Amino acid sequence: MMTAFARTVILYFLIMTGLRLMGKRQIGELEPGELVLTMMISDLAxxxxxxxxxxxxxGVIPILTLLALSMLLSQLSLTSLRFRALACGTPSILIREGVLQQEAMRKNRYTLDELLEELRGQGITGVEEVKYAVLENSxxxxxxxxxxxxxxxxxxLGVKTGEDVTLPVxxxxxGRLLRRNLxxxxxxxxxLREVLRKEGLSSHREAFLLxxxxxxRVVCVRKEGEP
Structure with missing residues (x-):
């Protein structure tokens, strides 16, 4: 039992580390090589x-080999545009100045139904409303x-919007105080104590978010159930 637990933990953290090296991507944003790598690693584990x-x-050696290969290919993609186009492909224009590019759609096996569905999802009802529609590598x-x-x-419109958007910390x-951010x-x-006092709180533990x-500008949300 302990052997199974230890092997699973080791492989889990190994794969998580490898995927973190790939960068922050959602599954739908993975390029073909990254998707293949993810599937192969899951099978090997x-x-x-x-x-x-x-x-x-x-199991560890093949996984490390794949991750090293992925890092090498990523570096080559950064240094060589030709290699990147070969490995990852290039974006395709499916609509140009309101005109469907049928050859590009056939090349990418992109059906008209799929295109119209995507346009409707972005609030567009007709092809003529689009100047460019680009099918990205992802x-x-x-x-x-x-x-x-x-x-x-x-x-x-000449409307004054006041202050620009600022990033809150x-x-x-x-209920946990993040001293580093403070x-x-x-x-x-x-x-902090003065702000909490103005919000009617005696301690940061009573705040759900601050x-x-x-x-x-301060935004404070009290914990539910707190007096």
Missing amino acids: TVPMQDFGIPLLA GHLSVLPWAKSQPPTAEQ VLVND EARGLDEVW TVDETG
């Missing part, structure tokens, strides 16, 4: 987990409507 007669290294369809079809911005997370904002516990942005 299940064998030594279930069959104790197979040495653990028989399979995502990027749609660029004509300028006349795009919603106006506040700048175009979490100081209290579910110090990074140049604040101290004296300031954030402060670059302008000093």
Whole structure:
């Protein structure tokens, strides 16, 4: 039992480390090589987990080899545009200035139904409303409507929007004080106690969430069930 537990833990952290090296990607954003790598690693890991007669290294070495190969190919993709185009492909334009590019759709095996479904999902009802529709390497369809079809911005309307959006920093997370964030904002516990007092809280443990942005605006959410 302990052997199975130890082997599973080792392989789990090994695979998690490898996937972290691949970068932050959602499954739908994986390029073909990354998707194949993920599937192969999952298959390689299940064998030594279930069959104790197979040495653990028989699963670890192939996984490390695949991860090393993936890192090498990623580096080659960064240094060589030709190799990147060969390994990952290139984006394809499916709609150009409101006209369907049928040859590109056939080449990518992209049906008209799939294209119209994607357009409807982005609030577009007709092909003529689109200036460019680009099928990315990840399979995502990027749609660029004509300028006349795009919603106006506040700048175009001459509307003053006030302060720009600022990024809030979490100081209290579910009652836990994040001292590093507090110090990074140049604040101290004296300031925190004063803010909590104004919010009617006696301790940061009573706060579910407390954030402060670059302008000093504080947002505090009390824990449910707290008096």
